Amino acid sequence: MATPIVMPKQGNTVESVIIVDWKKQVGESVAVDDVLCEVETDKATMEVPSTTAGTLLVTLFAAGDEVPVMATIAWIGAAGEVAPGGETDSGGETRRQGDEENSTSGQPISQSPNRPISNLQSPVSPRARHLAERKGVEAAALAGSGPAGRVIERDVQGAIATQPKLTPVAKAMVAEGGFAVPTQGSGPGGRVTSKDLVKEGERGRQGDKEVGAGDQPIAQSPNLPISNLQSPKVEMIPVKGVRKVIAERMLQSLQTTAQLTLNASADARALQALRTRFKESPDTLGLRGITINDLVLFAVARTLPAFPGLNALFTGAEIHQYRSVNLGIAVDTPRGLMVPVVRDAETLSLRQLATEAKRLATACQAGKITPDELTGGTFTVTNLGAFGVESFTPVLNPPQVGILGVSSIQLKPTEIGDKVKFVPHLGISLTINHQVVDGAPAARFLQALGQAIAAIDLLMTG
Numbered sequence: 001m002a003t004p005i006v007m008p009k010q011g012n013t014v015e016s017v018i019i020v021d022w023k024k025q026v027g028e029s030v031a032v033d034d035v036l037c038e039v040e041t042d043k044a045t046m047e048v049p050s051t052t053a054g055t056l057l058v059t060l061f062a063a064g065d066e067v068p069v070m071a072t073i074a075w076i077g078a079a080g081e082v083a084p085g086g087e088t089d090s091g092g093e094t095r096r097q098g099d100e101e102n103s104t105s106g107q108p109i110s111q112s113p114n115r116p117i118s119n120l121q122s123p124v125s126p127r128a129r130h131l132a133e134r135k136g137v138e139a140a141a142l143a144g145s146g147p148a149g150r151v152i153e154r155d156v157q158g159a160i161a162t163q164p165k166l167t168p169v170a171k172a173m174v175a176e177g178g179f180a181v182p183t184q185g186s187g188p189g190g191r192v193t194s195k196d197l198v199k200e201g202e203r204g205r206q207g208d209k210e211v212g213a214g215d216q217p218i219a220q221s222p223n224l225p226i227s228n229l230q231s232p233k234v235e236m237i238p239v240k241g242v243r244k245v246i247a248e249r250m251l252q253s254l255q256t257t258a259q260l261t262l263n264a265s266a267d268a269r270a271l272q273a274l275r276t277r278f279k280e281s282p283d284t285l286g287l288r289g290i291t292i293n294d295l296v297l298f299a300v301a302r303t304l305p306a307f308p309g310l311n312a313l314f315t316g317a318e319i320h321q322y323r324s325v326n327l328g329i330a331v332d333t334p335r336g337l338m339v340p341v342v343r344d345a346e347t348l349s350l351r352q353l354a355t356e357a358k359r360l361a362t363a364c365q366a367g368k369i370t371p372d373e374l375t376g377g378t379f380t381v382t383n384l385g386a387f388g389v390e391s392f393t394p395v396l397n398p399p400q401v402g403i404l405g406v407s408s409i410q411l412k413p414t415e416i417g418d419k420v421k422f423v424p425h426l427g428i429s430l431t432i433n434h435q436v437v438d439g440a441p442a443a444r445f446l447q448a449l450g451q452a453i454a455a456i457d458l459l460m461t462g
Helices: 126-135 153-162 168-176 241-256 269-279 292-306 350-365 439-454
Strands: 003-006 016-022 035-040 045-049 054-059 066-068 072-077 204-206 209-211 259-267 312-314 319-321 327-329 331-333 336-338 379-383 402-416 419-433
Touching (some): 126 153, 241 336, 259 402, 259 439, 269 419, 269 439, 292 327, 292 379, 292 402, 292 439, 331 350, 402 439, 419 439
Parallel strands (some): 379 402
Antiparallel strands (some): 003 072, 035 045, 054 072, 204 209, 259 419, 312 319
């Protein structure tokens, strides 16, 4: 008996995932724990293992589809078994209809893609219907290639492949009816825009040429030559997954919070001296890999408990102040910015904090981070110092009310006694949500943090 494969939960906050790639194909043998597919949440990429052994009978979603957690994504059973829904594997034994086979009435089934819905009596398989509904295809209007003219998944996939791409406005206009879609539009890459649509039964203008329902429209942009619109030098990148989440959250952050940034610098002589000592220390101590950023994280974790107003979340109606410092660390990855969380950072030694920070950063860059490791932060640190950045404005990660930006170490003229000397200073920038954090408490925290960094060697003894 066929067994359903369910999309497992990916942490407490993930409601849906995107299937990146199927690692097993329909008809292949599958063992328990074999990786069936790779999925992407809004934060990480993970593998979905099989919970049973057998033959992969059918997959219900294609690569690129968004799937709710706990939804059935495939069926596994005995070879040749028919999965629920009535379909065997899409590349299986069903023969193509049309010129090779007749319908149940003995007459060939027309393969015309423009065949009216009213003239088509072939049924639609559940799997094909499901895909068609998600992709906006009229499955009943397609010529079926399954038994007795049945419309199956590959028919819908073929229709999707030949569909012109429409802008959201154009798609909405077509859905309302009364418009014919040209084979090519004037948008980037030939995308059909609202001005490209032709009213059914009428002649309309496409660019500078009159076209009718059967004419080929000219893709014309008033500002850009046709050849440039489809130039191989232009790469069209869909905004999805982590990139989509970053785009939405950064905009939401700036639109929903009153952000104020305070800039300061901290004497970095002790920081640099300690880092040098660590690099020259015996390998058995495990300190050689500790970085300037690790030392800054340690200073932040030890300073924040004295400023609970910054180690907090703002829900809009309440301010939640935390005793424990769950420290978010901004990590640059090939898929975009990710912020894993070091929990109870104030309780960790420098070596423990550095080890955990590296583990989380490595997991993010490898796409192996779990959703739970990316949630629950109460304060964030983002460091651009390695790129020579002298100062910047970090953007809040709501509902957090504070984020620290760390810049590069620069020489700063400093009065020492009756002389002025150039002393290395670390740039630090604190962005707060001014709705709940006032400027003076934020400045006091920044001042205390600067003092902790300047005396980092003493801080480690506490």
